[in-house]
Amino acid sequence: MNAGVLIVGSGMAGVSLARELRKLDANIGITLISADAGGFYSKPNLSNALAAGKSVEQLMMTQRDALAAQLKMQIHSDVQVTAIDAQSATVATSIGDFEYQHLVLALGARPIRLSLAGDGAEDVLSVNHLDHYAEFRRALGGKSDGKKRVAILGAGLIGCEFANDLRHGGFEVEVFDLAPQALGRLLPTHAAAFFQQRMENAGVKFHFNTGIAHVEKSAHHYRLTDNHGASHNADIVLSAIGLIPETALAKASGLPVNRGIVVNGHLQVNAGKDQAPIYALGDCTEVGGLNLPFILPIMAQARAMAKTLAGTLTELHYAAMPIVVKTPACPTVVCPPPQGSNGVWQEEVGADGVRAFFVGADAKPLGFALLGSATTERQALAAQMPAWL
Template identity: 35%
Template structure:
């Protein structure tokens, strides 16, 4: 029997790759190793579980056993791969060697938790997977006050959702405003004002110095000296690619696991996909680039080498009280803006020094402008 394709990880990219392969080849041997249960779920749903009053079971589309059976794969759940022998093309689990024909690293990323002092730092919650939500859901359901570290896209989405579900929310971020790396100040200010009017408290230009347990909850001391006593602390301070296993195997690593346009790493027959992969100098953690990467990689693994092509891509911000969609470069390399604003919302176009459109943001009642603007943008890759 020929060696299988081995995939390490069971996130969106991994399972999308499997589904795509199976549309062409129903019997190619595929083995998956994952630290999680291996359930098939929609990760973006984690941003609005609180207002939807969902638990972890509600997010599962197919159980691990159902997914494995439906897609004819061998699934090893709750299983850590200890090391990779790229010369002999084997992975090792508890001293047992598993040979592979091709290896796909879909090891994902972990939430960055800023360094802090205090005896409650180990109580910080992260919500980057179903397993993490499952372990924290009871605590979060019972919480009345929540502090969110980070006002990027995930922190902003979670803060609005927690507020909408009736909780008191404090957001702490060292930047100057919400989603500072993604939104022009005009849009960011409007979103921040909307959330402040809803009751969200923002502490910008601040970090957390310490977290300490008290009888009343967790006391968070900010760099300004301000203190907040809360029931829970969630970190949404960005992601760090899980590259330890890849680095041990000799793969080139930068911000993520460096791959070429066919998703191959610097080591022959080892590929990377999803939150851990660095493509053209960027780690792209959104669903569309991961979906397109999985589709291209499936063809390559099936013997049809295929370069990844990325069109201009749309990002939908899940802030239902002020819907936002954006594409292209919306903060960096912007020389000028063109703004169309009215009572319904706004459309903001970003231009470079050559007066070429390079990005856009639309809000609320301007959503019908999204796809004409998206089509006007240059391809991402």
Template identity: 50%
Template sequence: MALPVVIVGAGLAGYNLAREFRKLDTETELVIIAGDGADFYSKPMLSNALASNKTAATLVMKSAEKMEAELNATIFARTEVVGIDREKQMLMLSDGQVQTYRDLVLAVGAEPIRLRLGGEAADEVLSVNHIDDFAHFAGKLDGVKRVVILGGGLIGCEFANDLLARGIEPVVVESATTPLPRLLPPQAGEWFATKLQAAGVRFVFGALAGAVHHATGSGFEVELSSGERLGADLVLSAVGLHPNNTLAEAAGLRVERGVVINRQLQTSDGHIYALGDCAEVDGLFLPFVMPIMHAARALAQVLAGNAASLAYPAMPVLVKTPACPTVVSSPAVGALGEWQVNVTEEGVDARFINGQGQLLGFALCGAATKERQSLLPQLPPVLA
């Protein structure tokens, strides 16, 4: 009897792979194992759901049962994979069952980085990484007037902008001197901060959270490295993600920052693949939607027995901050060149140019975002 293709994870990576695979192969048995409820939703929508009046329930686009029927798959929801027997091509599941596989795909995503915070309330700091987290966070917002957000990167700024729709004051603590320090050059970051501040976001730059205490009466007090103490009704951590490597490491797969894969998305085991936020290829760890879509299409071809190789074109990132529309296509890490920045009242047009005059990246804010389509074809691919 033929063994199934098994996908561990039912997020954007897992479900998009399953859809692409079913376009090519309608017969091979397909099994999806999910630690959550396995309902289909778009994770990027979590950070702008409040402004859209979305709840955890209304964010769900299709139930696990509908996905099971649509994909002609068997879906095990709220089931953990506790071990991989590579020799027997078998998974050990949290309910005591085993699941064999022909090919195994790890689409297990990434986990929030946990800050080492002092204080008796440190374990009450929230993070939002999936729909259950969002339901918990949103359920605590009634009556909340101020949320301290730890981290002024992409997710921190998106949540800050989103909280404004609920009339909540966000206070963003960022160790750098400008927001989005990994995406925007300083001048663009300053302009971006000005727009969000005008909308009602407060930034505290050049500081780290050291401890979280219970405040007198109710709420919390966040103690910063500067000595300042910030009062808050809730504290949300948004300092970044790290690939979920636990299962791969325990199975003896090659892991560096993420699970190491080749251009066919194959790990160090010929029958195990990985994609999405848990994987890295050629040193690239790209926890964004577009890389997932390209990877899913390539891996579907490989699993269907066709020749394919992963390639990434330039893939701009849209920052979901309506107070300051922003789109970024970052230059490669270590790229040689310099930012050429044009700041006007209407926006910021920042372009990263090398010594030969070639465009290697851009950061566009405000009205300058209209230049995205004309600049995109000039960029080199991320992975050729």
């Protein structure tokens, strides 16, 4: 089988690229291979689906066949790509080999698994896919199942979003993190304290400086033991400690891999070689030393790559891109400073919100965090921040 542009992965990255490319070229051949069902859903919706009143079925926005028809492309779903031969421009899959003129890797990331002891460790769930979310919703059960207590491992963005959503759904939520505060990679100290207070007002219980080491099953629940020796009971345990880019296929195929699959400013992996080009985008990708597992960077990548594939070599640029934390208990927007910036946080804490700026040596703000009522300033401030790439 010969595909013109062969995209591997039907997440936000693979599908956004197909959309952008189709806008620019009505005729270019696009084939998409995906290890999953090949439909389109918006992954950010998974961590606020309870509050939004969405069932798993409602989260799937476009089924595979409709997506294929919409974008005039072939989709091979439930197909695993097992090897890439860059010399012969061929990928091996579970249904045979595919040749390509342009190969795009949009392989995503997978949840980091904690090494936990105990016979309940295998039951710990993580959510990075609609199928995982379906499993999580099954585990939560109906109101009559009596499952009320959820332990979340990790107080980062995804852990906090699930905590808020589960409280909205009427669950008791305890969040554990080895760090001394919530959103440790994003927020400075006072902003984090404000965030914690608002989340606690909504009923979320945090355990900081606390890691879970053991998960044991008992007849009706799980017993978690933390690094201080204390135990906690939960009906469901959700791990949200982070994601790791999916690089195994690229590495095994001899492509350059660091944290993510390493690409140049044109998002190309094998630049300069006498081979059909291979590109990467999305959570699996590292460009300019940056692996940014968020939607706005993916959209910027998809637009730039589509132009290149349509014939105009286009370099990727990142403006500053604020991250919205979907915690209605404490609306939060963070625009981190460019990677490697030197500076200090300056925080103004009010009764209804926090404005915090990451300020460089010349007193210029390089990043910000806005909480509560201050989030209204997000757009105006984002426009003033330095570009990331």
